[in-house]
Amino acid sequence: MSIxxxxxxxxxxxxLKETVLVELESGARVEVPLSEVTIIDR
Known part of the structure; x- marks a missing residue:
């Protein structure tokens, strides 16, 4: 996915908060609103 x-x-x-916890390529974890998420094919 792309953020x-x-x-x-x-x-x-x-x-409930409509967020996802994502792990970046650097290893950092960030909580992001679903509205900022774009699904991509790899």
Missing amino acids: PMGIASVVGGNP
Whole structure:
């Protein structure tokens, strides 16, 4: 998936807050609103 900070993988989610926890290629984990997520094919 793509987020404003780069390419990331989903590692968790919070449906009540409508966010996903993603891990960036650098290894950092960030919580991101679903509205900022774009699904891409690899």
